[in-house]
Amino acid sequence: MKHLRSIDELGHDGVVRLLELTRHMVEINARPVPKVPALRGKTVVSLFFEDSTRTRLSFETAAKRLSADTMTFSVSTSSVNKGESLRDTIETISDMGVDAFVVRHKSTGTPWQISEWTNASVVNAGDGWHQHPTQALVDCFTVRQALGVERFDGLTLTIVGDIKHSRVARSNISAFSMLGANVVLVAPPTLLPPDVAHWPVTVSHRLDDVLARTDMLYMLRLQSERMSQGHVPSLREYGETFGLDAARVAKLPSTAVIMHPGPMNRGVEMLVDPSALPNSLIHQQVANGVAVRMAVLFDLLAGESSTAHLATVAS
Ligand code: NCD
Numbered sequence: 066m067k068h069l070r071s072i073d074e075l076g077h078d079g080v081v082r083l084l085e086l087t088r089h090m091v092e093i094n095a096r097p098v099p100k101v102p103a104l105r106g107k108t109v110v111s112l113f114f115e116d117s118t119r120t121r122l123s124f125e126t127a128a129k130r131l132s133a134d135t136m137t138f139s140v141s142t143s144s145v146n147k148g149e150s151l152r153d154t155i156e157t158i159s160d161m162g163v164d165a166f167v168v169r170h171k172s173t174g175t176p177w178q179i180s181e182w183t184n185a186s187v188v189n190a191g192d193g194w195h196q197h198p199t200q201a202l203v204d205c206f207t208v209r210q211a212l213g214v215e216r217f218d219g220l221t222l223t224i225v226g227d228i229k230h231s232r233v234a235r236s237n238i239s240a241f242s243m244l245g246a247n248v249v250l251v252a253p254p255t256l257l258p259p260d261v262a263h264w265p266v267t268v269s270h271r272l273d274d275v276l277a278r279t280d281m282l283y284m285l286r287l288q289s290e291r292m293s294q295g296h297v298p299s300l301r302e303y304g305e306t307f308g309l310d311a312a313r314v315a316k317l318p319s320t321a322v323i324m325h326p327g328p329m330n331r332g333v334e335m336l337v338d339p340s341a342l343p344n345s346l347i348h349q350q351v352a353n354g355v356a357v358r359m360a361v362l363f364d365l366l367a368g369e370s371s372t373a374h375l376a377t378v379a380s
Contacts, residue, residue, distance in 0.1 A: 070176045070189040071196040072239040090356035104133035107164040112138045114170045124167045127358035159183040186365040201236035202357045217246035225251040226285030255296040276316040284325045310336040
């Protein structure tokens with residue numbers, strides 16, 4: 066694998082391979098000194114043209130735990146502000162000798178464009194509404210770990226909220242269905258994309274109708290910065306219809322789990338304190354984020370004999 070730009074490009078076998086590799090990384094992260102020399106001499110650049118807390122920091126932590134060198138590109142203090150193009154920026158950084166770009170950009174397709182301009186590997190850390198493959202791997206790993214399953218056959222995974230503007234939803238729908246899940250989307254019609262009928266999902270507009278058959282409830286925020294107009298009449302009304310409150314938590318089966326990719330908007334989609342819910346996996350998602358990104362960087366950069374190489378670093 067040279068790049069990780071979408072879940073579909075990775076395919077079922079690639080998803081399973083990275084989830085297996087993540088298990089080794091979790092084991093490394095549990096050590097007193099969670100650091101191995103696997104990527105010594107490699108350089109990873111994070112190039113975030115959009116805001117991020119979890120994704121950027123977890124990629125940087127992942128690279129450091131594998132002993133790669135890291136560079137952080139900050140748009141606000143770069144020559145982008147002097148009119149330098151994306152292509153010239155990429156070529157300039159490439160000339161310094163880098164092995165991987167981790168890219169987040171508001172435009173769909175940017176990671177594919179970048180891979181035309183550099184010989185380095187490109188990892189998509191979110192492109193517009195389109196894809197966020199490492200978040201989907203995090204979420205698959207977290208569901209597997211929490212529910213003690215490898216595949217999701219027979220499980221109903223329900224994604225609630227602003228599906229239309231969500232790259233997380235698009236990547237998760239692909240990954241969850243590759244692993245056999247029954248994926249249910251719950252949103253008002255204004256927050257569903259026009260082509261949803263062609264997606265491998267069933268759609269409901271009533272959250273209360275699907276809770277009792279949900280094994281994992283995945284809440285999304287309203288991604289206002291990606292909206293061109295008001296898609297909901299009011300935030301209060303949205304919360305009443307699609308928000309997670311204590312009454313809705315009580316309607317879930319006792320074995321069901323609750324997830325959110327962050328950032329969370331308390332008082333809008335999240336009307337309960339998730340840290341008070343025993344079945345919330347939000348902290349596990351963040352912790353697994355580091356291990357998944359270690360697996361991705363290792364898979365891309367460790368080279369031909371990477372499995373044998375892992376055996377040496379993981380022992
Ligand atoms: C998401 C993103 O940026 O796509 N956050 C994340 O990476 N964990 C979701 C969001 O912005 O709502």
